[in-house]
Amino acid sequence: xxxxxxxxxxxxxxxxxVEVRMPRLSSSQDRAAITRWFVETGQTVAxxxxxxxxxxxxxTMELEADQDGTVAAxxxxxxxxxxxxxxxxxxxxxxxxxxxxxxxxxxxxxAMSSDSPGATPADVADPPAGTASEASFADALRAGLxxxxxxxxxxxxxxxSVADAARCSAVVTxxxxxxxxxxxxGTPITPHAVVGLAVGAAMAGLxxxxxxxxWALALQALDPIVSSGAKTRYRSGGQIGVPIVLRGRNGLxxxxxxxxxxxxxxxxxxxxxxxxxxxxTPSCAKGLLLSAIADPDPVIILEADALYDVVGTxxxxxxxxxxxxxxxxxxxxxxxxxxxxxxGVTVALDAAEQLANEGVNAEVVDLRTLRPLxxxxxxxxxxxxxxxxxLSDTVPACxxxxxICAAVAAQAFDALKAAPVRMDAADTIVPYAPxxxxxxxxxxxxxxxxxxxxxxxxxx
Numbered sequence: 001x002x003x004x005x006x007x008x009x010x011x012x013x014x015x016x017x018v019e020v021r022m023p024r025l026s027s028s029q030d031r032a033a034i035t036r037w038f039v040e041t042g043q044t045v046a047x048x049x050x051x052x053x054x055x056x057x058x059x060t061m062e063l064e065a066d067q068d069g070t071v072a073a074x075x076x077x078x079x080x081x082x083x084x085x086x087x088x089x090x091x092x093x094x095x096x097x098x099x100x101x102x103x104x105x106x107x108x109x110x111a112m113s114s115d116s117p118g119a120t121p122a123d124v125a126d127p128p129a130g131t132a133s134e135a136s137f138a139d140a141l142r143a144g145l146x147x148x149x150x151x152x153x154x155x156x157x158x159x160x161s162v163a164d165a166a167r168c169s170a171v172v173t174x175x176x177x178x179x180x181x182x183x184x185x186g187t188p189i190t191p192h193a194v195v196g197l198a199v200g201a202a203m204a205g206l207x208x209x210x211x212x213x214x215w216a217l218a219l220q221a222l223d224p225i226v227s228s229g230a231k232t233r234y235r236s237g238g239q240i241g242v243p244i245v246l247r248g249r250n251g252l253x254x255x256x257x258x259x260x261x262x263x264x265x266x267x268x269x270x271x272x273x274x275x276x277x278x279x280x281t282p283s284c285a286k287g288l289l290l291s292a293i294a295d296p297d298p299v300i301i302l303e304a305d306a307l308y309d310v311v312g313t314x315x316x317x318x319x320x321x322x323x324x325x326x327x328x329x330x331x332x333x334x335x336x337x338x339x340x341x342x343x344g345v346t347v348a349l350d351a352a353e354q355l356a357n358e359g360v361n362a363e364v365v366d367l368r369t370l371r372p373l374x375x376x377x378x379x380x381x382x383x384x385x386x387x388x389x390x391l392s393d394t395v396p397a398c399x400x401x402x403x404i405c406a407a408v409a410a411q412a413f414d415a416l417k418a419a420p421v422r423m424d425a426a427d428t429i430v431p432y433a434p435x436x437x438x439x440x441x442x443x444x445x446x447x448x449x450x451x452x453x454x455x456x457x458x459x460x
Contacts (some may be wrong), residue, residue, distance in 0.1 A: 052090075
């Protein structure tokens with residue numbers, strides 16, 4: 001082992017643990033080195049999560065988990081040591097059965113359940129009781145940023161007015177005072193330059209978090225996001241990552257008109273190389289942000305203006321994580337599945353309450369991540385209810401709802417009792433007039449009415 005090798009944690013082999021073996025990089029390369037571990041012993045992982053980067057010469061590849069579970073042991077260090085293909089380098093213990101987990105004393109405290117209805121084990125990092133506080137969506141994001149910056153000196157914030165105490169957003173309030181101008185970097189209104197600088201910093205090994213005032217104003221920054229950020233790992237043969245987070249207001253921004261209000265959810269979700277998340281609750285906002293900062297590749301966080309002041313229960317721990325790529329069941333039901341994301345989850349839950357008064361039990365699935373979509377979670381819900389309604393904040397053409405309906409029709413057609421229903425934003429530029437602006441997005445009454453007809457319970 002090299003002098004700089006990390007100390008590895010070993011444990012007694014678990015009979016049910018899955019062995020992770022060093023892959024063969026090519027027909028001529030039967031040994032490789034672990035250039036970097038992305039996980040630690042005891043960390044929960046999901047199938048597809050990157051465990052490590054391995055390489056030999058100019059060839060590198062990412063090693064992914066084959067199943068959900070917990071890292072039971074890391075058996076080889078990151079460094080220059082060459083390891084034979086087929087050698088066991090880690091063990092993954094299988095995920096705990098949900099019913100068994102419900103019976104253990106590691107369940108989340110009751111104080112957290114109000115913000116995580118229907119939470120699955122992947123939602124919860126099992127913080128000890130008493131470590132959760134009430135916080136707004138904006139405050140939860142700020143807490144997550146501050147936690148990450150305290151733990152990792154490579155994390156910095158950059159964006160318009162982030163260092164101006166009089167003009168900065170609620171999400172970055174106070175960060176400049178704590179971390180200084182070197183790590184909270186205010187800029188002019190130059191999205192292309194700001195994102196380009198941040199992408200370069202990420203390539204150099206830093207971890208920038210870019211605040212986007214409104215995604216509608218950042219369209220000129222699409223080139224560095226898509227052409228550089230999303231493609232660099234591929235173009236470099238896996239040798240250069242871009243661990244950048246870009247977060248800010250997406251979709252309808254009341255009273256700002258066409259130039260400030262547009263949802264880019266479908267745009268970004270169509271770009272290979274990006275991960276796209278859209279939190280719906282304060283706890284999810286903090287957990288997804290921390291997961292995004294820890295991710296080795298670019299992550300877009302789309303935040304709904306209507307959620308910034310929403311208050312919920314948020315774990316205080318800086319170890320809190322919400323896994324990217326995992327949906328949650330926000331409300332369980334049996335009659336119709338409503339799939340939503342961001343503020344649409346609030347609308348869907350309100351509609352579900354109205355439906356309950358009509359005798360219809362709606363299940364609400366919170367996507368949380370738009371790329372990659374958790375289609376297994378959606379399909380499981382549709383196979384239970386037999387009916388699907390999707391709620392999206394983009395125009396109908398090529399919407400997230402369109403993608404989900406197409407996938408369900410292709411993969412669970414035999415389970416459907418009725419044709420899927422899509423509810424999207426009005427197919428128009430967002431108007432400035434308040435009375436017209438109010439018609440752009442479906443409200444809870446609209447969703448409830450559509451769901452009633454879908455369930456065959458409408459009296460209209």
